[in-house]
Amino acid sequence: MKTRSPRALVTGLMWLQQREGGGxxxxxxEQSDGLSRYGWLMHDGENFGVQEIRDEGLFLKTEFVKRPGGEHGGDWSWRITARMEGTGGPAPLLSLFFYVATDEQGTLEPHLENRTRLGRRFEETFGLGRKGFPPSQRRFAQAALSDLLGGMGYFHGRSLVQSPLQERPVPAPEAALFTAVPSRSFFPRGFLWDEGFHQLLLARWDPALSREVIAHWLDLMNAEGWIPREQILGEEARAKVPPEFLLQHSETANPPTLLLALQRLLPSAPLPYLRRLFPRLRAWYDWYNRTQAGPLPLTFRWRGRDPQLERFLNPKTLASGLDDYPRASHPSPEERHLDLRCWMALASRVLAEVAERLGEPARPYREMEEALSDNGLLEQLHWAPELGAFADYGNHSAAVGLRWQRVAPAAPGQPPPAPRLVREVREAPRPRFVGALGYVSLFPLLLQLLRPDSPQLPAMLAAMRSERQLWTPFGLRSLARDSPLYMQRNTQHDPPYWRGSIWVNINYLALWALRSYADAEGPQRERAAELYHELRHNLVANLYRQYAESGFLWEHYSDSTGRGQGCHPFAGWSALVVLVMAEDY
Known part of the structure; x- marks a missing residue:
């Protein structure tokens, strides 16, 4: 635990199980420790939390309460409960150590307070009891929210930035960030595109807290209107980042998902708050339009795709957030990225709504929204008839694979060089639509650009429900099973990531969109409602089942078994399952 200040008072717990032969x-x-469970069971983000840790037969429960007030932000009290469970042998000697690292910024005094108002506030906010969820699933949802809240942190330090205007990387000015994180043990830092999804949930639980976090993020903006996509501030964050990811490139974007949360907060957001935000929002919006413009009017292109073509089956696009999702095989300035166009339509819509609330000129944003939402132009620029879906466009070859490179014999006395997989292009690339049906194809639906009577909407719904393409009993997979790069490795060392796995954040957007189309007058209304109910049931049932079996929320889920994969615990956007459960539809 630490205070929200650059030189924080830090308190912590250490535990030692002393057994024969050591301890x-x-x-x-850490997820590499193999602990059967660790995470928050209850947490309100401010005053109270209960955490559980299970370590080789040791059960630890930590509880804290906080009383606001005083000169230093309030008083804290902790209680630690420890017991051994089912060891079957002599119990080890358990030692608990408490440490305090202080810069003489405050003192701690214990205080107890009643916590019953939390199980009430949770029910009043999400209503899972009155929706018929059993106690076990309500506890699961409460733990998901609590883990997200319990992972929030205050970070302070400097980013390392590479600008096209400078030869060498330079440290950015000192910055502070109060933010949620995807996983406090594995990803203890802020991610721009993750944070918008985190705030969709926190905006429902505590709107004032969510507004504060969004303001912190927008205050990180530089003079050009750029926000680094990863916030590696301070030693804790740096310790968990591979060296190749420390550098932030000032021409690289990330999806403006904070606008999703801000749109939810708008009806109740105080006008002074919006007035403070609006200049930053305009600068951010202008930066996207200036730096991520595509080759044609009203098209957009993610900058920063990996240029090392020989290394990757398909060069990654980290800027999009969908890292290894298949794009054009040969990056070029001629690319048109569908998802970025849809994000810019959303950005135009939200900027217009904020401007209207403030009495500022909104017409330029409304006109841009209308242009980017024009279904005829969207079809012209991004509909791939041979795929029967929306797609990216670029310099693309459909005949690309990985092969083992022949290596020259070793020099006398030297070890033989290791073979490696390299890319092989068997057909020259040409300007064309990218033949990959998956999450990117759905973006006109996900962000609700398609009209309810769009002639493309039936094809989109059919692809979603097709088990040969995106449908599974556990949620929507990220890449169609019949796509050429489905579950293909990107390099010798990079397993598939966004090439088939189920991701909760995109499934949440799909449910949000399906509900909207089910509520709108149109020929697909009943079909959208049917898919909404099926998908909601599948997603919730699988996430609960995997949590019950493993004790964790996971980064993503297998499309063949439903099992959790990647980082755990991952109470970042996977905690959106709470909002899915809370739907009244």
């Missing part, structure tokens, strides 16, 4: 001293929980 292990822990003060953090």
């Amino acid at each position: 292990s001293l822990r003060h953090t929980c």
